[in-house]
Amino acid sequence: MLTLRDVSVRYGSDEVVHGVDWEVGGDALVTALLGPSGCGKSTLLRAIAGLEPVASGTVAFDGVDLQAIPVHRRDFGVVFQDGQLFPGRTVGQNIAYGLARRGVSRAQARQRVAELLDLVQLPGAADRRVTELSGGQAQRVAVARALAPRPRLLLLDEPLAALDRRLRDDLAVAITDIVRDSGTPTVVVTHDHVEAAMMADVVSVMRAGSIVDTAAPQRLWRRPANEWVARFLGATDIVDGVIGSAALATAFGAIEIDADLADAPAGPCRAALRPDSLRADRDDAGRAVVTRSAPLIGTWRVQAVIDGRALDAVSDTAVAVGDRVSLTPMPERIGVVRG
Numbered sequence: 471m472l473t474l475r476d477v478s479v480r481y482g483s484d485e486v487v488h489g490v491d492w493e494v495g496g497d498a499l500v501t502a503l504l505g506p507s508g509c510g511k512s513t514l515l516r517a518i519a520g521l522e523p524v525a526s527g528t529v530a531f532d533g534v535d536l537q538a539i540p541v542h543r544r545d546f547g548v549v550f551q552d553g554q555l556f557p558g559r560t561v562g563q564n565i566a567y568g569l570a571r572r573g574v575s576r577a578q579a580r581q582r583v584a585e586l587l588d589l590v591q592l593p594g595a596a597d598r599r600v601t602e603l604s605g606g607q608a609q610r611v612a613v614a615r616a617l618a619p620r621p622r623l624l625l626l627d628e629p630l631a632a633l634d635r636r637l638r639d640d641l642a643v644a645i646t647d648i649v650r651d652s653g654t655p656t657v658v659v660t661h662d663h664v665e666a667a668m669m670a671d672v673v674s675v676m677r678a679g680s681i682v683d684t685a686a687p688q689r690l691w692r693r694p695a696n697e698w699v700a701r702f703l704g705a706t707d708i709v710d711g712v713i714g715s716a717a718l719a720t721a722f723g724a725i726e727i728d729a730d731l732a733d734a735p736a737g738p739c740r741a742a743l744r745p746d747s748l749r750a751d752r753d754d755a756g757r758a759v760v761t762r763s764a765p766l767i768g769t770w771r772v773q774a775v776i777d778g779r780a781l782d783a784v785s786d787t788a789v790a791v792g793d794r795v796s797l798t799p800m801p802e803r804i805g806v807v808r809g
């Protein structure tokens with residue numbers, strides 16, 4: 471288990487990570503560190519790897535302070551955004567790179583390279599030149615190289631950022647399968663909340679140098695720590711509500727309190743809505759009026775005004791600007807802000 475206590479990191483006099491307390495591992499195999507660009511995610515990851523000095527606080531693994539332990543002795547695998555494979559070497563030589571230094575024999579290294587190529591679904595690719603690989607293949611080789619020495623922790627810094635959207639989704643699933651199959655506790659840095667939810671058991675949200683929320687993806691969305699976290703996770707509207715004994719009352723209707731919301735205290739609250747949290751149905755007696763409508767695939771993305779307030783919604787049928795609609799909340803797509 472990785473344990474950070476009050477960790478701060480500075481570049482010169484500029485502190486970019488502020489007193490972070492964080493635990494990684496335990497029941498969660500994959501942990502995402504999620505936050506907007508520039509919030510300090512990479513800096514924190516680099517400090518954990520030993521690539522950046524810690525200005526104050528402690529980084530420990532299984533109770534051992536890592537302060538005096540250099541990067542190559544920490545037994546952590548690291549993969550950066552662009553993989554950083556050695557261009558002059560083959561795929562097999564790249565994967566075997568960390569093994570020779572650990573005194574692994576050539577025959578054992580060949581065997582381990584073959585195992586890892588199977589794991590990352592590039593069997594038989596050992597003799598290929600890395601310059602011939604696609605972006606997605608290169609990232610899988612980078613993950614194989616990091617896993618080859620059987621690290622006790624894998625650190626992935628935006629491993630998908632350089633790839634296009636479709637490949638990112640495929641590779642997010644592939645990399646998660648790979649690290650789960652290898653059983654290696656992993657931290658993955660990302661600025662994409664969908665990617666974080668696809669890959670991780672637990673997501674920690676970072677804002678301006680601090681970790682502001684940590685929970686399983688579903689919990690994070692249903693009970694975000696604050697409005698900023700809710701919006702960062704895709705909320706487009708935050709509305710007032712009142713929690714009663716069995717329902718959350720809002721201006722557009724009541725929502726049943728399900729298990730995810732069970733710990734929300736009774737009384738006034740802020741409900742977080744995504745565009746798909748409200749369904750719009752054309753209804754001449756509806757209280758909302760459509761002010762925007764855009765066709766998506768098989769659905770319409772709508773903006774409708776109710777009681778003077780514009781809300782996002784989705785509709786299964788075509789609706790036009792000026793149409794009256796009724797808005798129906800989709801309970802499991804609505805979060806309640808914690809604080």
Ligand SMILES: Nc1ncnc2c1ncn2[C@@H]1O[C@H](COP(=O)(O)OP(=O)(O)OP(=O)(O)O)[C@@H](O)[C@H]1O
Nearest residue numbers: 481486505506507508509510511512513514660661
């Ligand atoms: N080597 C450096 N020297 C000085 N400042 C740096 C250095 N590296 C990063 N910073 C600054 O530290 C802050 C945090 O950067 P960091 O790269 O850790 O953020 P990030 O959340 O990983 O962002 P991104 O998603 O864009 O990579 C930023 O303001 C950045 O400009």
